Amino acid sequence: MKVKHTQPLLMLLALMLVISVSARNDREPELNRKAARIHARALTIDSHNDTPMWFTDTSYNFAEDHRGKRPRNRVDIPGMEAGGLDGAFFAVFVGQGDRDEKGNARAFEQAVQTFGAIERNLKLHRDKISAARFAGDARRIEKEKKRAIYIGLENGYPLGNDPGNVELFYGLGARYITLCHTRNNDICDSSTDSTEHNGISEFGETVVAEMNRLGMMVDVSHISDKAFYDAIRLSKTPVIASHSCARALCDNPRNLDDAMLRALAENGGVIQMCILSNYVKTPDPNPRRDSAQAALRLKYNGFRDLTEEEMNKARKEWYAIDDIYPQKLATVSDVADHIDHIVKTAGIRHVGIGTDFDGGGGVEGCADASELGNITLELVKRGYSARQIRLIWSKNLLRVMRETEKYARKSAYHGGVKTT
Template identity: 30%
Template sequence: MVVAVPFTIPKTNEDRNLDDVKALLDQSPLIDTHNDMAWSFRFALQDRISEISLYDNMSDHFAISHTDIPRMREGKVGAQFWSCYAPCSTQNKDAVRMGLEQIDVVKRMIKSYPEVFQEARTADEIESAFSNGKIASLIGLEGGHIIDSSMGALRMMFALGVRYMTLTHNCNTPWADALNSGYPNGGLTQFGRKLVVEMNRLGMMVDISHVSNSTMKHVLEESRAPVIFSHSCLQGLCNRERNVPDDVLKILAEKGGVVMIDFYNLYLTCSSRASVRDVADHIEYVRDLVGSQYVGLGSDFDAIPLTPRNLEDTSKYPNIFVELMSRGWSDEDLLDVAGRNIIRVMRRVEEVAVEMKNQLPQEDWIPDEDLKNKTCRSDF
C-alpha cells in the first residue's frame, strides 16, 4: 500500500528570517514614535471615532491610511506614540483646541478597544502594557504652536499624558525657528530655552524634527535630558533640510538622544521611489556614524503620501528587521532599534525630571502683542 505524504513547500531563507524576527519582537516592544491617525479622524470624520471600527481596513475610510488593529497586530507593534497635530494655519487661532480634540480622540480610542490598547505615560508602563499583550499608547504633540506660547498650557498637556512635543512644525513659533522659514529668531529665543528646561523639569521629551539647524543646536545645548527626532531621516543619504545633518547627529549621540527614522520616500531617497532597504540604509548610517543605540523608528504613517516598497503600512515593520538581519545585525542590536533605544531615552528623561523636582515651574510669558503668525509651509 502506498501512503500519501502531504507535500509542503519548503521555507525560503526570507521566510525563516521573518519567523525569527517575529519571535524576536515577542521579547521586547517594537515602538513607533510618530503616527498621525488621530489627525485622520479629525480631518475626515471630525473626531467621530464611533462611526467606524478599527478592526476594519482604514483604507476604506481615509485617503491616506496605513493603520488599523489587524495590520498593527500583524506588524508586531508593541507601543505607538499617537501624534496630535495642528496645521500651521491654526497658530494664534484654534491650535490649542485642535490639539486637545486629538488628545481626546486618542483617549477615546484607547477606551473603545481595551482588549488592544493600554494607555502608557512612562517607560515602565510601556513594558507593562507589552507584558499584558496590549499595544501601549502614548501621545506626542506635533507643533509647538499647539501650546500657544504658554508654559501653563505646556504643563496641562503633560498632565493629559503628552510625553513629547515637536517644537515647531513647518512654521516658526514666536520662540523657535522651523526649517526653511526665514529664521527670524536665530534658533531658540530666551523664552524657547526656558521652555526646553521646563520640558526637562516635567519629564516631557523634546522633539526637534521639523526645526531649523540653529534650533536643533540650541536645544541640544540647553536640554538637560536626551533629545529626540521623532520622525526624521539623514542628510548624509538625502540632502534635504528636513533631514538630520551629520554634525547634529554626533551631538545628539553625545547627549544620549535618538533619531527615529521616517518612512517618507522623499526623505529617504530624495525621490518618489524607495524600498525597505532604504530605511535599513538610514538605520545603518546612524550605526556607522555614532552607534546603533541612537536610532529607532518614527514612521510618519497616516500622513505620508508615499511609502517604501515592502513597508507600505503598519503590518510590514518586521521587513525592516529581516533586511537588517540579512546584513548581519545581531539580535541585541535589532531589539535596540525596535524599541529599547527610545525606552532608554524615556527613562533618562524621567530621571532628569526627578532630579529637577525641587525646581520651581517656569513662569515666563510672551506679551500678546509679540504673538504673531510666522511663515507657514505645507510639508510633512
C-alpha cells in the same frame, strides 16, 4: 585557442552563479524564521504616527482593518497586531497658523479636541489598547496582550505664548513636544522656513526648561539646524528626533547631517528613522502630482480651520492623488541604508524607528503597520543581531524617556515637591 578556453570558463562562471543564487534561496526561509522570532520577542515602538487625524472622522473605526481600502489608513489595531507593533506615539498634530490671539486659541482648541479623540478611542477599544505615560508602561501593557498608546504633541504652536500650557498638555498625556512644524512658531525656527529667531527664541528656552522639569522629551524633528544645536545646549536631558532621516543619504533640510548625528550621540539622544519616502530618497520629478497637491492645499486653505465634513472630503481628495499620480517610493532597503549610516556615524544606541504613518509615511515593502516586520527582516539580512534590533525598536528611545523621567523626579525632589 582563446575561444576554446573561454567556453569552459564561461560555463564554470554560470554554474557558480546558479549555485550562489540557489544558496541564497535556501537561506531565505531560515532568515525569515529568524527575523520573525526576533521581531516577535522585541518590544517594538513607533515613535511617531499621525493616526489621530483620522479620529476626527466620526465614521472611522480604529478596530477595523483598513488594508486595501480607500482612502488608506496605515495604522489600526488589526494592522498593529499583524505587524507585531507593541506601541506607538500618536501625534496630536496642529498645522501652523496665524500667530495671534485668535490663531493661538484656535490651535489650542484643536489640540485639546485631538487629545479628547485619542481618549475616546482608548476607552472604546480598552480591550485592545491602553494609555501609556511612562517608559515602563510599554512592557507592562505588552504583557497584558494590548498595544501601548503614547502621545506626542507635534508642533508647539498650541502652547501659544503661555509656558503653563506645557504642564496642561503633559497632564493630558503628552510625553514629547515637536518644537515646531514646517513653519516658524513662537518657540523656534523651522527647517523649512526663513530665519526669524536665529534658533530657539527666549520663549522657547522657557518651554524647553518646563519640559525638562516635567519629564517631557524635547523633539527636534522639523526644527532648523541652529534650533537643533540650541536644543542640545539648553536641554538638561537627551533630545529625540521623533521622525527624521540622514541628510547624507537624502539632502532634505528635514534630515540631520553627520555633524548633527554626532552631536545627538554626544547628547545621549536618539534619531527615530522616518519612512516617509521623500525624506528617505530624493523623489523623481512628478510635476502633475505636485501641482495637484498644491491646488488641493489652496482649495482647502492649507487644511486649516476645516469642519469635520470638509476635512473628510479633503482627505479623500488628497489620497485620490496617490491613485491618479502614483509616486515611485523608496524601499525598505533604502530605509536600512539610512539606519546603516546612522549606526556608522552616531552608533547603535542612537537610532530607532518613527514611521510618520498617516502623515505621509510608507515605503515599498512597508506601506503600513502590518508590514513593519519587513524592516526587521532587512536588518537581519544585513547582519544585525537580536540585541541590536531590540535597541533600534525601542530600547534606545525608552532609555531617553527614562532619563527624562529621572531628571524630572530629581528636579521635583530638589524643588521640595513630592512626586509619585
